[in-house]
Amino acid sequence: xxxxxxxxxxxxxxxxxxxxxxxxxxxxxxxxxxxxxxxxxxxxxxxxxxxxxxxxxxxxxxxxxxx
Numbered sequence: 001x002x003x004x005x006x007x008x009x010x011x012x013x014x015x016x017x018x019x020x021x022x023x024x025x026x027x028x029x030x031x032x033x034x035x036x037x038x039x040x041x042x043x044x045x046x047x048x049x050x051x052x053x054x055x056x057x058x059x060x061x062x063x064x065x066x067x
Contacts, residue, residue, distance in 0.1 A: 014055045017041045032063070039066040
């Protein structure tokens, strides 16, 4: 009997900015404006520095609070 190894496919993105980048590159449109995407990257960097979390999903409410 042969052993079959099924590998888990790559995730669509660990963070919201990665998911947005992948959506745009595959032609599915976008969920954030360019300005909101920059704010999202900024927030993700802050969360990574403060808590060390690699996987996070920033909500639109938090993005709109950034000035």
